[in-house]
Amino acid sequence: xxxxxxxxxxxxxxxxxxxxxxxxxxxxxxxxxxxxxxxxxxxxxxxxxxxxxxxxxxxxxxxxxxxxxxxxxxxxxxxxxxxxxxxxxxxxxxxxxxxxxxxxxxxxxxxxxxxxxxxxxxxxxxxxxxxxxxxxxxxxxxxxxxxxxxxxxxxxxxxxxxxxxxxxxxxxxxxxxxxxxxxxxxxxxxxxxxxxxxxxxxxxxxxxxxxxxxxxxxxxxxxxxxxxxxxxxxxxxxxxxxxxxxxxxxxxxxxxxxxxxxxxxxxxxxxxxxxxxxxxxxxxxxxxxxxxxxxxxxxxxxxxxxxxxxxxxxxxxxxxxxxxxxxxxxxxxxxxxxxxxxxxxxxxxxxxxxxxxxxxxxxxxxxxxxxxxxxxxxxxxxxxxxxxxxxxxxxxxxxxxxxxxxxxxxxxxxxxxxxxxxxxxxxxxxxxxxxxxxxxxxxxxxxxxxxxxxxxxxxxxxxxxxxxxxxxxxxxxxxxxxxxxxxxxxxxxxxxxxxxxxxxxxxxxxxxxxxxxxxxxxxxxxxxxxxxxxxxxxxxxxxxx
Numbered sequence: 002x003x004x005x006x007x008x009x010x011x012x013x014x015x016x017x018x019x020x021x022x023x024x025x026x027x028x029x030x031x032x033x034x035x036x037x038x039x040x041x042x043x044x045x046x047x048x049x050x051x052x053x054x055x056x057x058x059x060x061x062x063x064x065x066x067x068x069x070x071x072x073x074x075x076x077x078x079x080x081x082x083x084x085x086x087x088x089x090x091x092x093x094x095x096x097x098x099x100x101x102x103x104x105x106x107x108x109x110x111x112x113x114x115x116x117x118x119x120x121x122x123x124x125x126x127x128x129x130x131x132x133x134x135x136x137x138x139x140x141x142x143x144x145x146x147x148x149x150x151x152x153x154x155x156x157x158x159x160x161x162x163x164x165x166x167x168x169x170x171x172x173x174x175x176x177x178x179x180x181x182x183x184x185x186x187x188x189x190x191x192x193x194x195x196x197x198x199x200x201x202x203x204x205x206x207x208x209x210x211x212x213x214x215x216x217x218x219x220x221x222x223x224x225x226x227x228x229x230x231x232x233x234x235x236x237x238x239x240x241x242x243x244x245x246x247x248x249x250x251x252x253x254x255x256x257x258x259x260x261x262x263x264x265x266x267x268x269x270x271x272x273x274x275x276x277x278x279x280x281x282x283x284x285x286x287x288x289x290x291x292x293x294x295x296x297x298x299x300x301x302x303x304x305x306x307x308x309x310x311x312x313x314x315x316x317x318x319x320x321x322x323x324x325x326x327x328x329x330x331x332x333x334x335x336x337x338x339x340x341x342x343x344x345x346x347x348x349x350x351x352x353x354x355x356x357x358x359x360x361x362x363x364x365x366x367x368x369x370x371x372x373x374x375x376x377x378x379x380x381x382x383x384x385x386x387x388x389x390x391x392x393x394x395x396x397x398x399x400x401x402x403x404x405x406x407x408x409x410x411x412x413x414x415x416x417x418x419x420x421x422x423x424x425x426x427x428x429x430x431x432x433x434x435x436x437x438x439x440x441x442x443x444x445x446x447x448x449x450x451x452x453x454x455x456x457x458x459x460x461x462x463x464x465x466x467x468x469x470x471x472x473x474x475x476x477x478x479x480x481x482x483x484x485x486x487x488x489x490x491x492x493x494x495x496x497x498x499x500x501x502x503x504x505x506x507x508x509x510x511x512x513x514x515x516x517x518x519x520x521x522x523x524x525x526x527x528x529x530x531x532x533x534x535x536x537x538x539x540x541x542x543x544x545x546x
Contacts, residue, residue: 016435019466027061038478049186050451057469076170080215082434089438109141165193171200179473182451193450203253206493219421228520249309260538265302270313295408
């Protein structure tokens with residue numbers, strides 16, 4: 002593979018490790034844990050991996066030579082830094098014993114089931130250090146949840162003499178890792194399973210996981226692009242830019258990008274839900290800001306919209322919840338489009354049917370027909386940015402006739418998704434991911450299974466970061482999926498009482514009326530640490546002393 006000049010220079014970057022992982026490592030165990038909800042049900046489902054203690058890695062004094070082969074899987078959507086998790090894992094297991102081997106399963110969990118793998122050598126690892134993407138071994142969305150998959154995977158695990166599997170993924174992937182760990186533990190197979198927290202959406206977060214990897218880089222990439230649009234917007238002064246960003250289940254990316262760029266409007270899905278706003282309420286809010294700016298002669302602006310906004314509008318959320326149940330019914334399979342829409346409408350409650358019929362035809366069709374890999378309505382396909390701008394235009398026309406608006410309104414539309422998923426990792430993500438991979442190796446060396454690698458205190462200098470592991474069961478509760486209750490890792494939503502949101506809310510009225518744009522520029526790798534190594538605004542505000 003021919004490398005760009007940036008890749009060549011970036012390959013020489015040496016990720017920094019917390020003190021607890023720099024030399025000889027020993028384990029410091031904490032108190033036993035329990036799940037965040039439904040303790041009795043989770044304990045019953047995971048009797049062999051429930052209640053384990055938190056662990057922290059601290060400097061030790063007795064070196065251990067541990068013989069172990071390890072398998073690694075990249076699961077789900079790409080996120081910047083995944084390759085550094087793998088290289089951190091590779092370096093750590095080789096340090097424990099040069100004879101140790103690392104095997105990568107190709108194209109995600111399906112590679113384990115289908116016995117599709119490659120050995121990751123020093124030459125391959127060096128090729129991918131500090132690079133974006135998951136192209137070293139590829140990723141996939143196969144769910145590991147059936148016994149025949151576990152047993153099929155065991156065949157290749159035995160053949161390659163693998164002692165542990167590391168699954169790098171989001172909340173669903175780590176839930177599957179927990180199920181796999183429990184199954185192998187119950188069978189006394191002697192196979193450990195470790196997870197790593199990945200998702201650019203930022204919704205895999207809790208008291209133990211301060212941030213998921215990739216969030217830092219993706220937000221910096223999106224903020225650069227939003228800043229570029231803001232500058233263009235402030236140059237031409239004739240367009241309203243509606244910008245949708247990733248984040249179906251939570252608005253962390255939208256909030257972080259708003260804190261970095263100060264747009265005129267940023268919608269936060271969690272606030273829309275809490276205030277029980279309707280779609281018309283959202284449209285009215287945007288239209289009123291447009292009108293207020295127009296009164297000052299400013300017929301331009303920027304609006305940031307989280308991908309999952311529609312699903313948080315209470316009336317539409319109730320509709321989508323029932324749609325997920327209806328579409329999971331066996332009778333809904335293999336129906337033609339028109340038949341499926343009729344089937345869906347015939348099974349909706351009167352209230353939900355009224356909401357369904359009130360939606361634009363294109364949106365209603367998408368809700369009734371499209372499903373994502375998890376079996377849910379494909380909300381991400383709805384062009385919310387276009388839907389809102391069209392409805393705002395209609396509202397402004399009405400206001401013009403009433404004499405309450407005299408401006409001009411012209412919209413441009415953007416969706417930033419894939420642009421941020423495979424970017425070269427920021428210094429933060431390069432360091433964070435390398436430490437996660439190193440922590441995963443230490444969890445394996447210390448006989449742990451059903452744990453997720455974690456790194457804490459991440460707004461401090463890297464030396465002061467604290468690495469360790471958290472039992473995955475600690476993060477789980479029971480939720481309704483595919484029409485039935487299942488154990489899953491609880492998603493983290495934007496906290497309206499948290500400092501990041503409060504900081505945004507305190508300034509948004511000023512940003513709405515005035516033009517207060519910030520242009521962050523591209524991710525910086527070299528230069529003052531105040532620019533290159535700063536964490537996200539979200540982390541800095543959450544941990545501000």
